[in-house]
Every structure is written in C-alpha cells, then in structure tokens.
Amino acid sequence: MPIYLDNAATSFPKPARVVDAVVETLQLNAANPGRGGHQLSLQAGRLVMECRETVARFFGIPDATRVAFTANATEAINLGLFGVLQSGDRVVTTSMEHNAVVRPLRALSDRGVDVVRVMADGHGVVDPVVIRQNCTAGTRLLIMNHCSNVTGTLQAIEEIGPWCRQQGIVFMVDAAQSAGVYPINVEDLSIDLLAVPGHKALLGPPGTGFLYVREGIELCPLLYGGTGNFSQSATQPVDMPERLESGTLNTIGLAGLKAGMEFIESIGLDRVRAHEHELFEQLIAGLNRIDGVVLYGQPDSVHHGGALSFNIKNVDPSLLGFRLDREYGICCRVGLHCAPDAHATIGTLPEGTVRLSPGYFNTAEDIDATLTAIREINASGS
Ligand SMILES: Cc1ncc(COP(=O)(O)O)c(C=O)c1O
Numbered sequence: 001m002p003i004y005l006d007n008a009a010t011s012f013p014k015p016a017r018v019v020d021a022v023v024e025t026l027q028l029n030a031a032n033p034g035r036g037g038h039q040l041s042l043q044a045g046r047l048v049m050e051c052r053e054t055v056a057r058f059f060g061i062p063d064a065t066r067v068a069f070t071a072n073a074t075e076a077i078n079l080g081l082f083g084v085l086q087s088g089d090r091v092v093t094t095s096m097e098h099n100a101v102v103r104p105l106r107a108l109s110d111r112g113v114d115v116v117r118v119m120a121d122g123h124g125v126v127d128p129v130v131i132r133q134n135c136t137a138g139t140r141l142l143i144m145n146h147c148s149n150v151t152g153t154l155q156a157i158e159e160i161g162p163w164c165r166q167q168g169i170v171f172m173v174d175a176a177q178s179a180g181v182y183p184i185n186v187e188d189l190s191i192d193l194l195a196v197p198g199h200k201a202l203l204g205p206p207g208t209g210f211l212y213v214r215e216g217i218e219l220c221p222l223l224y225g226g227t228g229n230f231s232q233s234a235t236q237p238v239d240m241p242e243r244l245e246s247g248t249l250n251t252i253g254l255a256g257l258k259a260g261m262e263f264i265e266s267i268g269l270d271r272v273r274a275h276e277h278e279l280f281e282q283l284i285a286g287l288n289r290i291d292g293v294v295l296y297g298q299p300d301s302v303h304h305g306g307a308l309s310f311n312i313k314n315v316d317p318s319l320l321g322f323r324l325d326r327e328y329g330i331c332c333r334v335g336l337h338c339a340p341d342a343h344a345t346i347g348t349l350p351e352g353t354v355r356l357s358p359g360y361f362n363t364a365e366d367i368d369a370t371l372t373a374i375r376e377i378n379a380s381g382s
C-alpha cells in the first residue's frame with residue numbers, strides 16, 4: 001500500500017464507518033430526498049437533515065437551515081462571492097488564496113467589482129493590522145483562507161472576524177484546509193460565510209461540501225431550479241436552504257460526510273489535531289536535518305496546519321515528487337497546488353514546491369519512511 005501524504009487534496013483513506021454509510025445508503029436509502037411523500041424519500045430527507053444538523057453542531061451554527069450543501073469548497077466559495085458581490089462593490093482578499101478564490105474574484109473584477117489584495121509576508125502570514133488598513137470605507141466583503149494549502153500557514157481569523165462584524169463587512173472564510181482539524185465556531189469567530197469541503201479533513205467522500213450563511217445575509221443563488229417545495233411557483237424559494245440548493249442532493253455523499261464528522265467527534269478534534277501536530281513536528285525536525293532542504297511557511301509545527309511545502313536546492317520538485325512516488329510509493333503533490341499567488345508570495349514561482357500533507361491515518365513510520373526516501377534522493381544528487 002502506498003504512503004498517502006496528499007490529504008490537503010482530499011483525505012484518504014476514509015474511516016470504515018464512512019465507507020459503510022455510503023454503501024448502506026446506496027443499497028437502502030437512496031431515494032430522492034425532499035421530492036416525495038413516500039417513505040423512502042422521507043427517509044432520505046431525514047438523512048440529509050441529520051447531516052445538516054451534524055454540520056451545525058460541529059461548527060457552532062445556531063440554525064442548521066443556514067447550511068447549504070455543495071459539491072466541494074469551490075462551489076461554496078463561488079456561491080458566497082457571486083451571491084454577495086455586485087458591480088461597484090469592493091472586496092478585500094489576500095495573496096495566499098487558492099484559485100477557488102482567485103478565479104471567481106477575477107471574473108467578478110471583469111464585471112466591475114473592485115478587488116484589493118493584501119500581501120502576506122514570506123512565511124505566508126497575513127497581518128490582521130494590514131487587513132484592517134485595507135478594509136477602507138465601502139468594503140463589502142473580506143475573503144481569506146484560515147490555513148494555506150501551500151505552506152500550512154494559519155491566519156489569525158479570530159482577530160479579524162469580530163472587527164469585520166463591527167464594521168459591517170461580510171467576513172467570508174475558506175476553511176478548506178482547517179475544517180476537521182481546528183475548532184471553528186462561526187459565532188465565536190464572527191464568520192458570516194464559511195466555505196468547507198466535505199472530502200478533506202472532515203473525512204467525507206468527494207462530491208461533498210457546504211456553505212454556511214449567517215442569518216440576515218440573503219445570497220443570490222448560483223443555480224435556479226427544482227427544490228421539491230413550492231412547485232407551483234416559477235420563482236426560486238427565498239427560504240434557506242432551498243434558496244441555494246436546486247436539483248437533487250448527493251444523499252450518498254452526505255451520508256458519508258455525516259459519518260466522517262461523527263468519526264472525528266468520537267475521537268475528539270483535539271486528539272486528531274494532536275496526532276497531526278506530532279507528525280508535523282517529526283517531519284519538520286527531520287527535514288531540517290537534511291542538507292539542502294528549504295522549508296517554507298512558519299518554522300514550527302504549532303503554527304502549521306495540514307500542509308508543508310519544501311524543496312531541495314537544485315532539484316526540480318516535479319522530479320522529486322516523481323521519484324518519491326515511483327521509487328518509494330510515497331504520494332505527495334508537487335508544483336503550484338492551484339495557488340500561484342501563494343507561490344509568488346513565498347518566492348517559489350514557477351516550479352513550485354513539494355507538498356506533504358499527512359492526515360489522521362498516517363503514522364510515525366510513514367514519516368520516517370518519507371524522510372529516509374528524501375535523504376536518499378538528496379544523496380543521489382538529483
Ligand atoms: C485553500 C483551499 N481552498 C479551496 C479549495 C478547493 O476545494 P475543493 O477541491 O473542495 O473545491 C482547496 C482545495 O485544495 C484549498 O486548498
């Protein structure tokens with residue numbers, strides 16, 4: 001079995017209970033939720049509702065109906081950005097964002113939205129003071145990630161959300177790399193819009209994700225269509241979540257997502273995080289002992305979320321990743337990780353970096369084997 005260190009892309013393996021929930025739902029409970037009065041539709045609808053309630057519990061969301069399910073974080077981010085921003089609006093973002101944020105903002109800029117980008121420092125840290133300075137009068141929304149998918153840098157969102165709330169700025173967080181590892185309570189952090197993938201650290205299947213929308217913010221939908229209610233009306237329902245959920249939901253995926261979150265709850269978020277920190281500590285210490293290795297992001301594991309980027313001097317990261325995979329069975333990601341702005345910020349354009357992203361199911365032995373492989377490749381001089 002290969003050693004999988006690409007959990008920042010999607011988590012693998014999934015807990016057995018996630019696999020069981022997916023299979024069981026597909027076999028027994030895969031009618032269309034909310035689309036009929038018959039028992040199987042009601043049963044599927046109940047499952048979706050339970051998943052929504054599990055999300056609400058997990059993220060301190062007071063009303064589960066404010067959670068709209070999406071196919072991934074990208075869709076959730078698009079839903080939030082296009083749902084709020086209109087020509088003439090001003091939006092602030094950072095230089096550490098994923099293309100899931102960069103590209104919709106570029107499209108919005110082409111439609112007359114004023115996009116302001118705040119630079120992070122060389123470790124990928126965005127200073128909350130600089131954010132606040134850039135959120136000048138008329139700023140409608142601030143979007144930033146909680147944790148970089150390139151450097152694992154964690155941003156001080158707790159210093160930013162409450163300030164945005166006071167200023168009347170919509171605070172949108174891309175939690176693609178932190179949800180499922182770091183505690184996120186939308187009320188405590190004053191988050192207005194939270195975009196989350198279900199398939200990364202929440203341990204659900206691909207094809208799952210959601211957007212939380214604070215009460216009082218009414219988004220313009222991205223999609224219009226059937227919702228299973230108010231069928232006589234040609235206009236989209238205004239109530240959440242149907243307002244933002246047109247078309248058949250991914251019940252099977254949501255069964256898996258619910259099981260993934262329940263798995264984390266059964267272990268405890270603190271223990272999940274502690275385990276990942278131990279792996280990162282081992283990885284950082286080991287990499288620091290290899291001559292020629294350059295590590296990016298913050299130098300200590302405490303400030304490291306679930307991704308670590310490095311290079312070996314004079315070695316092409318693509319070749320390094322290729323050799324790790326083919327010669328050692330170690331799966332990692334190389335290149336720009338869909339975040340060229342972040343690489344520009346840390347000075348790793350155009351080649352990018354090698355990214356290692358251990359997850360809950362990795363072991364100290366996996367990290368040892370990875371460090372040995374990197375040492376050997378380094379010693380071989382290519
Ligand atoms: C920071 C960040 N935002 C957004 C995304 C997009 O997530 P998804 O693949 O679920 O659309 C990713 C994916 O890696 C990410 O790392």
